[in-house]
Amino acid sequence: MTSTHRPLCNIRYSRALTGMALLSTPLVAAAHPGHDTVLGFISGLQHPFFGLDHLVTMIALGFIATKLNARTSTIMTFSLGMLGGGIIALSGITIPFVEYLIVASLIAVALVLLNSQFKDFRLMYALPLVAFFAACHGWAHVAEQPADLSSVWYMVGMISGATILQLGGLALSVWLQHKIAARKLMGGAALTTAVISAAGLMLG
Numbered sequence: 001m002t003s004t005h006r007p008l009c010n011i012r013y014s015r016a017l018t019g020m021a022l023l024s025t026p027l028v029a030a031a032h033p034g035h036d037t038v039l040g041f042i043s044g045l046q047h048p049f050f051g052l053d054h055l056v057t058m059i060a061l062g063f064i065a066t067k068l069n070a071r072t073s074t075i076m077t078f079s080l081g082m083l084g085g086g087i088i089a090l091s092g093i094t095i096p097f098v099e100y101l102i103v104a105s106l107i108a109v110a111l112v113l114l115n116s117q118f119k120d121f122r123l124m125y126a127l128p129l130v131a132f133f134a135a136c137h138g139w140a141h142v143a144e145q146p147a148d149l150s151s152v153w154y155m156v157g158m159i160s161g162a163t164i165l166q167l168g169g170l171a172l173s174v175w176l177q178h179k180i181a182a183r184k185l186m187g188g189a190a191l192t193t194a195v196i197s198a199a200g201l202m203l204g
Contacts, residue, residue, distance in 0.1 A: 040150055044157025047141060048165055053102055054137055056193045058162050060109045061130070062169015063186050066178060068126060075166045077127050079159050081134025086155040088135065089142040098136050098143075099201055105133035106194035113187030137162075 048054050058078070065074035088095065095101070108129060141158050142151070176182040 041153040041157035041160075044141075044154035044159075045161045047154075047158050048161040052193050053106055053197045054141075054162075055165065056190050057102075057105055057109055057133075057137065058165035059169035059172065060113060060186050060190050062166045062171070063173045063183055064109065064112055064126070065166070066170055066173040067183065070126075071170055073127065074130060075163060075170075077130045078134040078166060079163050081131040082138030082141070082159050082162055083155070084131075085135035085138025085140075086142040086158065089139045090151060090155070095136060095139045098140050099197075101133070101136040102140060103194050103197050103201070105136060106190045106197065108133065110187045110191035110194065113183050113190065 048058060061074060061078055065071045068074060085095070112126075138155075138158070142155055173182070
C-alpha cells in the first residue's frame, strides 16, 4: 500500500504546482514598472502576487531556504535586498537592464533547484546572489513610484507581500516533505517562467 500511495501523492503535488504556474502565466508583466500606479501599503502588499516572475522567484526561494537549512537568513537577505533596491529606485538611480537581471535571477533559482548536487551549494555564495537579485526585484517594483510618504508605505507593503510568498514557499516545501521531485518541478517552473519573461521582453 505504501509504494502505491507515494506515487499518487507525487502526481497530486506535481499537478498542484503545475496548475499554480499555469494560472499565473497571464500575469507575467503585471509587476513591472510602467503599469498603472496605485500607492499605499495595501497596494504594495498585493503587488508581488501579480507578476509571474516575482511570484515564482519568491516561492522558489522558500524551497531553497528550506534545503539550505537557512530559512531565516535567506528570507531576511531577500527582504533587505528588496528594501535596498526600492531605496535605490526612490533615489532616482537606474539599474540598467533590470528586467534581464530578473530573468537571470529566475535562471539562477532554476539551476540551484535542478542541480543534483544541491545539498553542496554553499550558503556563502548563495546569500550575496540572493541579495543582488532581490535588489533587482525591489527596484522593478518601486521604480515608477513617486518619492513620497505613500510610496514608502507602498514599499513596506511590497516587502511584506514578498515575505509572505517566501514563507508560503517554505510551508509548501515542508508540506511536500522536501521531495526531490517537487523541488525539481519548482525549478522547472522557474526556468519556464524565465523563458516566458525573456520572450516577452524580446517581443515587447
